[in-house]
């Protein structure tokens with residue numbers, strides 16, 4: 001007896017991003033991640049997702065979850081991994097039809113965050129390591145704090161964010177170095193010089 005089979009495949013929203021080109025942008029607070037990402041968006045049409053910005057948008061919405069997040073961010077601590085990851089994933093899916101690739105800025109903050117991202121979303125093709133000296137980062141953040149209105153751009157929280165960066169986030173770079181996808185960017189130079197290095201790294205991806 002012949003069967004006529006219609007295969008019904010469930011469509012998961014995740015399928016839309018499973019082959020996406022992903023760049024992790026990692027560096028200390030104030031190292032210049034956001035500044036460089038904006039320039040990449042302009043030149044390459046990538047979608048920029050700053051995990052910090054996504055969290056701040058949730059805080060600004062005034063939701064109950066936002067209130068809990070604000071308390072954590074004000075202390076310079078890390079919010080629960082699943083919260084950030086779900087936000088990134090949803091934002092990626094929302095842009096899937098128009099995106100040439102994704103810049104994931106400020107994530108992973110710790111090795112575990114990277115591992116979970118790969119399980120739920122996919123592997124990065126490149127990690128841009130935006131490197132600046134800690135004194136440089138502090139100076140930039142204090143200057144940014146004069147106008148940013150960010151509750152965490154103050155001397156006390158900056159110190160905590162830097163400590164956490166060296167303790168939790170730097171190991172992320174070593175983790176991906178073993179895969180050969182890390183490009184170290186000297187972010188002490190003027191913005192356009194920094195961007196030349198970033199462009200070279202992205203051009204090599206094609």
Ligand SMILES: Nc1ccn([C@@H]2O[C@H](COP(=O)(O)OP(=O)(O)OP(=O)(O)O)[C@@H](O)[C@H]2O)c(=O)n1
Nearest residue numbers: 029030051052073076077078079084106107109
């Ligand atoms: N993956 C992430 C990203 C951000 N945060 C929280 O959000 C705050 C601000 O994050 P972000 O905007 O990325 O700040 P920095 O990287 O410190 O600095 P910048 O905005 O200057 O990039 C962090 O201190 C942390 O509390 C987090 O917990 N987990």
Ligand SMILES: Nc1nc2c(ncn2[C@@H]2O[C@H](COP(=O)(O)OP(=O)(O)O)[C@@H](O)[C@H]2O)c(=O)[nH]1
Nearest residue numbers: 029030031032033034035140144189190191194
């Ligand atoms: N001199 C100089 N300043 C920079 C450079 N990149 C960023 N800044 C400044 O440093 C501050 C922090 O930059 P931002 O992009 O917000 O860094 P992020 O915290 O890593 O996202 C901002 O006030 C920028 O204007 C750079 O390459 N050179």
Ligand SMILES: [Mg+2]
Nearest residue numbers: 033034050052
């Ligand atoms: Mg930023």
